[in-house]
Amino acid sequence: MTFTSPVPTTAGTTTGTPTGPTTGPTTGPAVLDADFYGFQDLLTPREQEAVLAVREFMEREVRPLADDYWERAECPVHLFKPFAELGTVGAAWPECAPFESSAVFRGWIGMELARVDSSFCTFVGVSSGLAMSAIGLGGSPEQRAQWLPPMASGDVIGAFGLTEPLSGSDTAKGLRTTATRHGDTWTLHGAKRWIGNATFADVVVVWAKDTDDDQVKGFLVRKGTPGFTATKIERKQSLRIVQNADIVLDGVEVAEADRLQRIDRFRDVAQVLRVTRDGVSWQALGTMVGAYEAAVAYTRQREQFGHPIASYQLIQDKLATAYANVTASFAMCVRVAQLQDAGTQRDAHAAMAKSFVTTRMRETVALCREACGGNGITLDTGVARYFADAEAVYTFEGTRDMNNLIVGREITGHAAFV
Template sequence: MTLALDQTEGAEEAPGIPAALLDADFYGFQQRLTPAEQASVADIRAYLEREVRPGADERWEAATSPRHLIPGFADLGLFGSGIESVRHFENSAVYRGWIALEIARVDPSTATFIGVHSGLAMNAIAVGGSPAQQAEWLPPMARGELIGAFGLTEPLHGSDTAKGLETTATRRTAADGSDEWVLNGAKRWIGNAGFADVVVIWARDTADDQVKGFLVRQPATGFTATKIERKQSLRAVENADITLTDVVVPESDRLQEIHGFRDVAIVLRLTRADVAWQAIGVAVGAYEAALAYANSRVQFGKPIASFQLVQQKLADSLADITASIALCVRVSEMLDEDAQRDHHSAMAKAFATRRMRDTVARCRELMGGNGIQLDHGVARFFADAEAVYTFEGTYDMNTLIVGRAITGRAAFV
């Protein structure tokens, strides 16, 4: 069931994967991309099918990150694609969202790894760094030579980090007369932290009570990262608990353009819509596996795809995917128009992740007992959906951001 659309000229094609639109792109939104963007999507899709999909289940089960694929990701321009100084070619926010969809469609853990490194760590430097900091860090991070992590969430503070952040930063004069900072505190659920070359740590200045950002080069004395074990979602993302005990950071490694949590929120706004796109990819991955299964699974003497209730599950799932794509296309266009605000990306994230959750549950149900086994293609997406539903703002918190915009009243506490 492939849409009758021409393939992108010159695009590499993996066996069985059309270089045109995905079946799940029922209204053909990908056609809104420029020819260069569509060619890049085709190249990335082929690479994902060739290099990332094989072994994705095994990496998920073993809880190991696909670090060996980093050079390939860099060659495709997946790192810093939205940052003008390092991107491979001029592109739109819709293109960048579509790439998040494509990666999550194959492996949500890989999409999260890239999102942490490129979307959070690199954007933190692009938004909050001085020109010198940007020049030092962004080019090697775009080439995959240095990997970044983003340390915001704490053991006791997730949704309330804006006001509740407990990690502290105290400024002092070093022995040589230079300015330096001493960081103390803890972080939790920090992706890439165990192997990152630089960790962006957000801490509250003990002098003015404002949140500031710090580039903690690794290894750093007093910095420990302990891998979180026994996860049941995004297992191939290596999350860590971080402890900071008198970690010394020179003033030159403080993000110079970060003056409070409002600046941190700019970084989060840039990535929240991408997580909405990632949620669509998770839903698409489950939908594609369920559709293939429905056409091959025979019960009562015929494929279950011929049964009305099975078709209803597939149709409902495709409708949820299509509605989410439409919403995300518009919110990404608004980013390019400099019209996107926190409540716009919050609505997209809340809506897309709720629809994703419904879709993966439907697709798991369609497979019956086989739906809980990795071999049949839905179980990994079913489990990974729970983490995507939660990070970058829970569903409840994102609805409250929208509610504040609607009513003019904050209902967070």
């Protein structure tokens, strides 16, 4: 059976009568079933209008091609500019924000992307989240004015080069890429790994240690710079649409004007990671929502022993647990975003959300795949892609263990990092 994943159109279904359509929609529903407690009501009318526009774009433009691009491990780069034209890229920055928005809204947009395709969410988020946040938080006013508007419009795609082949969780002290200054020019040597968008990005934010003071600095490396090579990482089984790359920096020269002027040490980099860690929590939530919706739709249609399997207790138990995980994760994501808006968010707030939500995501996608039985391992049921992509989301922006150690430091006052 070829299965088209439908999307429920009303919120909080509590009766035994299915409310969703039996074929995939061409536009998104006004309200998500998965938003059981009605968190969308916290958004302003203008924000809700923008959310619906993104939801419709994802249903119309991304969902029909997501499985095929995922299977081929190719990225629909051509959709970045049409998506950017919706006006939600760069919404956090005054240089390019179409209207004043909340952190809840900005997180919600990431959830909407991941709800349809977590890979597309990562593709967009690397440029609009990691790269733009690095420039927005670490750049001078001139750098912000130069880069943020064209990135928000989709004319420039960014990448973010922090992780290295031998440095992941220990990046704060273990960074091996170096930067040496010669007058108004810096020379970069080193390597990076798992850098999304790097094979086609117009600009890559590269983090390197200054050989003079041993502090981390940020550099804007433009596409085509001599000495910079990016090679696509092959044979991935998660986030296959994302074009992760191994980068080699062999005597790459960068002008002082392209050094991020407000980044002087790793603590400055951590400000960027705190913001983007929130985004990963919303992405994990969206991955859960997508898997949950697909599982509900499939179990309503699939019949065994003369009845839809959704009518059986064991299936309902799995779906109810998934629903609770989604609802609890919504609550945590929303509250952490509110703390960000209030200026009271701490590292441990973001770390707890990332750890908790991604853990719940891992459980939820497994339950949803299980509810679909053997058909759950095929792309046709709509669950398998979320199940596979969850593994990468679970890992990046700090593993569960590392984020829990950040929370542990907050609790005890003692840093347990080696």
